[in-house]
Amino acid sequence: MATVAQRISILLALAGASLRSEFQYRANAVSAVISGMIYQLTGFIAVWIIVARFNEIGGWSLAEITFLYGMRLTSHGIFYACFSQLFEADRVMVTGEYDRYLLRPMPPLLQLFTRKLRVNCFGDLIGGLLLLGFASAGVDVAWSPQTVFYLVLAVTGGALVEGAVQIMLGSLSFRFLQTMSLRVTVNEVFNLYGNYPFTIFPKALEYLLTFALPVAFVAFFPASVVLEREDGLHVAPWLAVIAPLVGVGLFLVALRVWRRQSRHYQSSGH
Amino acid sequence: MTLARNLDALVAYGRMATRRMYIYRFNVIMMIVLTGITIYLLTLLWKAAYGDRTEVDGIPLQSMLVYLTIANLQLRFLSPEMDQDIQERIREGQIGFDLNRPVGYPGQLVAGAAGQMIGLLPMLVVAVPIAFVAGELRPPASVEEGFAYLASLVLAWLVAVQMNLLIGLVSFWTLEMTGFRMMYRLIGNFATGALIPLWFMPDLLRSIVQLLPFQAIAFVPVSIYVGEPATGGIWSALALQAFWAVVMVLVIQLVWRRAFRHTVIQGG
Numbered sequence A: 001m002a003t004v005a006q007r008i009s010i011l012l013a014l015a016g017a018s019l020r021s022e023f024q025y026r027a028n029a030v031s032a033v034i035s036g037m038i039y040q041l042t043g044f045i046a047v048w049i050i051v052a053r054f055n056e057i058g059g060w061s062l063a064e065i066t067f068l069y070g071m072r073l074t075s076h077g078i079f080y081a082c083f084s085q086l087f088e089a090d091r092v093m094v095t096g097e098y099d100r101y102l103l104r105p106m107p108p109l110l111q112l113f114t115r116k117l118r119v120n121c122f123g124d125l126i127g128g129l130l131l132l133g134f135a136s137a138g139v140d141v142a143w144s145p146q147t148v149f150y151l152v153l154a155v156t157g158g159a160l161v162e163g164a165v166q167i168m169l170g171s172l173s174f175r176f177l178q179t180m181s182l183r184v185t186v187n188e189v190f191n192l193y194g195n196y197p198f199t200i201f202p203k204a205l206e207y208l209l210t211f212a213l214p215v216a217f218v219a220f221f222p223a224s225v226v227l228e229r230e231d232g233l234h235v236a237p238w239l240a241v242i243a244p245l246v247g248v249g250l251f252l253v254a255l256r257v258w259r260r261q262s263r264h265y266q267s268s269g270h
Numbered sequence B: 001m002t003l004a005r006n007l008d009a010l011v012a013y014g015r016m017a018t019r020r021m022y023i024y025r026f027n028v029i030m031m032i033v034l035t036g037i038t039i040y041l042l043t044l045l046w047k048a049a050y051g052d053r054t055e056v057d058g059i060p061l062q063s064m065l066v067y068l069t070i071a072n073l074q075l076r077f078l079s080p081e082m083d084q085d086i087q088e089r090i091r092e093g094q095i096g097f098d099l100n101r102p103v104g105y106p107g108q109l110v111a112g113a114a115g116q117m118i119g120l121l122p123m124l125v126v127a128v129p130i131a132f133v134a135g136e137l138r139p140p141a142s143v144e145e146g147f148a149y150l151a152s153l154v155l156a157w158l159v160a161v162q163m164n165l166l167i168g169l170v171s172f173w174t175l176e177m178t179g180f181r182m183m184y185r186l187i188g189n190f191a192t193g194a195l196i197p198l199w200f201m202p203d204l205l206r207s208i209v210q211l212l213p214f215q216a217i218a219f220v221p222v223s224i225y226v227g228e229p230a231t232g233g234i235w236s237a238l239a240l241q242a243f244w245a246v247v248m249v250l251v252i253q254l255v256w257r258r259a260f261r262h263t264v265i266q267g268g
Helices: A004-022 A026-054 A062-094 A097-103 A108-113 A121-138 A145-171 A180-193 A203-212 A220-226 A237-241 A243-264 B002-023 B025-050 B061-077 B082-091 B095-100 B105-134 B143-172 B178-191 B203-209 B219-225 B234-261
Strands: none
Touching (some): A004 A108, A026 A062, A026 B025, A026 B178, A062 A108, A062 A121, A062 A145, A062 A220, A097 A108, A108 A243, A145 A180, A145 A243, A180 B025, A220 A237, A220 A243, A237 A243, B002 B025, B002 B105, B061 B105, B082 B095, B082 B105, B082 B143, B105 B234, B143 B178, B143 B219, B219 B234
């Protein structure tokens, strides 16, 4: 059994290899990063125009919404950098590529994650950090090492929440093989609804996007904590504060679900 | 007789495309569901923006919500993907077969797009209820505006198809157009006015968008539908679309002639 340190070094080596292979075609990789960033920023520009025209939305100012948007986008960038291959799970199982993962001395899920890197995730990351940078100057927050630390935790936790949900949905592929449309739809709900203050949603939707699908934990809850906007929350403030922990918890549960469901894997044979 | 024979051939192309649409029906339904999710969010967002006001800049909230619903639904149906087909045919060298056919290549493509559109129409049975639940659907502002909207839709389709065809023709020069196509989609999404109607765009942005053909695809028809025609009157709005439809015909003729001479048939 490999030690944790060995495992991490293998993981890093694999991640480095996929990064190098992407940058073999340098111009292509760079243009993917740039177009990814532009894609995300135009989504933001639409919001910016609306908020600038109407001064505020759901009681949140332009700077606050930019901050929320930036947090979500950064989380999504991390999620996409680490877990983009979950979207390929169907193919990996149908073609029997998963057989190979079972033969190697490394958890199959980690092998799936490091299968390939989608470089446009760096576009999301850069875009998200840019928005966060701009917004952090405009919002009314007394920045201290603690708040910055919490922000880092929160952004990582947000990525884990999205990752957990996609791992659970991906594990359904062991039984049903084709779950792509479900996963794309859910991903789209995170992408669309995660960027806005929940104060603009009807009550039922607020609860739905908190407990049925944990969208609120990705960015809205931690952003409310950093911005001290707990007043508008539909849940007890402590639940918002522990959002990063919820991310870790959900992720651990997701790993268990994956392991259980993987027993249903039926190789297509080679 | 050639015209009649060509017409038969074109109708056959159309039928093939209609059948192809039927094969992908599950994908189409998924895209419609995603459109519904988008429409619902836009509805919430704009309701929040309006706040307690029932009217902003002379646009009632009700009209605004109907606008968003119809514009986004319509855009889902008016998004031809010929550009990808063209690129694929060129990459695989099959473009040689297409060009050898007695019917012109642009004609084949437009006939295919028409067939695809016809294949999509039954999907309205799914799309309209979804849009009704997600957003706000009302009958058009008046009977006259209803008919004008239908005419405007046809023109919108003509502009959408031709713009897509034009982008596809770029593949005759370069096959590396992922970035280019993405830029086009982004500008397109914005400039059609489906997310933010031109009424609410900042002045500078609006004056740029008004010079582009994209508005003919969503903003012009839907603003007629809700009774706030883009140019102030129905006829001038339709004329604006017709203008772009004709301009596109001319541009495509010009570009096609050059593209044809530039054809590279890979492999074969």
